[in-house]
Amino acid sequence: MDNTVRVSKPYNLAAIRGLVRDAFTGDELRRFCQDRHKFRPILDHFGPSFSFVQMIDAVIEQCQVHALLPDLAAAIEEANPRQYERHLPHLFEESSSPRLNGVLPSTGTRDGGLLPVPTAPAPPAHFVDRQAELTRLVSCLAAGAPTATTALQGMGGTGKTALVKKVAAEAAGFFPGGVLWTTLGPQPDPFHILASWAIAAGGDVRSYTDLFHRAAAVRSLLASRARMLAILDDAWEYDCPFLLMQNALPANTSVLVTTRDADLAKQLRCRVENLDVLGEKDALALIENLIGLLDPY
Ligand SMILES: Nc1ncnc2c1ncn2[C@@H]1O[C@H](COP(=O)(O)OP(=O)(O)O)[C@@H](O)[C@H]1O
Ligand SMILES: [Mg+2]
Structure with a gap:
């Protein structure tokens, strides 16, 4: 270990x-x-x-x-x-x-491995517009219930992660409790995620070996913070995001999930926004931005 x-x-x-x-x-x-x-x-x-x-x-x-x-x-x-x-x-x-x-900085965890404190990564340097989607997502999340639990659904590679990084940056002002960023992927480890959320809230839940007790402990830590935005990027399965949303996040948290799976988005009882591939104009702008980055130094 x-x-x-x-x-x-x-x-x-x-x-x-x-x-x-x-x-x-x-x-x-x-x-x-x-x-x-x-x-x-x-x-x-x-x-x-x-x-x-x-x-x-x-x-x-x-x-x-x-x-x-x-x-x-x-x-x-x-x-x-x-x-x-x-x-x-x-x-x-x-x-x-x-x-x-x-x-x-990472912190050791009794669950093994190194634990990054979950802050939102910066949007890609070559990010292009998506202004309509960005404005809609930020305003729905900031408005609170019933639009505050949103899933952004689209095929792999359409730009969901890039867009929600941008959302995290733009929406931060509406969420004085901060933006909690978690990448789920196909096999998320809820014990590990909960431990990292606790660290983000200045606590430590690693002594809780029961998942539901750990989730409840995280919820009481997060409840002392002002309103937050939680981003659960790249959900593939139901159990982990459901547990996090249902048992670990305080009720007034806005949640943005991204997923390729339209059924999963509905099962999680999210309001669903679909993301399509970039339009022709934005795709050309992206190529121009990338060419501009070719000499990185
Ligand atoms: N609006 C955008 N501007 C610039 N690059 C983008 C944009 N959307 C996506 N990309 C780039 O396209 C690739 C795939 O996007 P990503 O957000 O990872 O897709 P997804 O999360 O839907 O699988 C990444 O390299 C990302 O940086
Ligand atoms: Mg992604």
């Missing part, structure tokens, strides 16, 4: 992006994730027709969420030492702020 608190200098995400781009081709990046058990779950976040840039974004995003950037850098150092050496001078931010890897 690894109970260490891992605090390191924050990574420069543009430099990490450049390192991944230069160290691999698309096929190599896929194989790299496939061959390493820590990174294998990231493959579930690749859409069927992802470009290389989209794959890199997904890898970096998942490594941020799961505090795996140091592991990513170490694995690339092993796989492609020449490119690692070349990028090394740029890999860390100059500032000595206490943030870790784009999330706050």
Whole structure:
């Protein structure tokens, strides 16, 4: 069991992006994730027709969420030492702020593994508009019941995660209790998620070994905060998001779930918003933004 608190200098995400781009081709990046058990779950976040840039974004995003950037850098150092050496001078931010890897410092957990404190990741630098969807989502969530429990549903790769990152940033002003960000994925671990929520609220529920008791303890910790927005990104199954929504979040919390599964969105009793692929104009703007980012330094 690894109970260490891992605090390191924050990574420069543009430099990490450049390192991944230069160290691999698309096929190599896929194989790299496939061959390493820590990174294998990231493959579930690749859409069927992802470009290389989209794959890199997904890898970096998942490594941020799961505090795996140091592991990513170490694995690339092993796989492609020449490119690692070349990028090394740029890999860390100059500032000595206490943030870790784009999330706050990790804390050891008796459930095993390292626990990132769940703050919302920043929207992608190349984010394009989606203004209508963004305004609608923010105003529904901010308005409170009955629109405050919303699911954003759409095929993999349509931009749900990118959009809700933007929602998190835009809606923050309406939620003085903060924005709680959780990536669920196909096999979420509710014990682990609840422990990280407790840490975000300044508490510790790791002594609760019964799931429902742990959820209740988290709810009483969160209840002392002002109104919050909880984002449950990438729901695949019912039990974990249902437990979190039903048993762990205070009643006045606004909840935004994202999922590919339209039935699941309804089962969770959410108001459902569908997200379609980007329109032609926005898709062109996205390409322009990406070209603008090609030289990251
Ligand atoms: N509005 C947008 N602007 C810029 N990039 C976007 C936008 N929407 C999606 N993307 C990019 O497309 C890829 C897939 O988006 P993502 O949000 O992960 O899809 P989903 O969550 O629906 O599977 C990511 O690389 C993301 O950065
Ligand atoms: Mg997603």
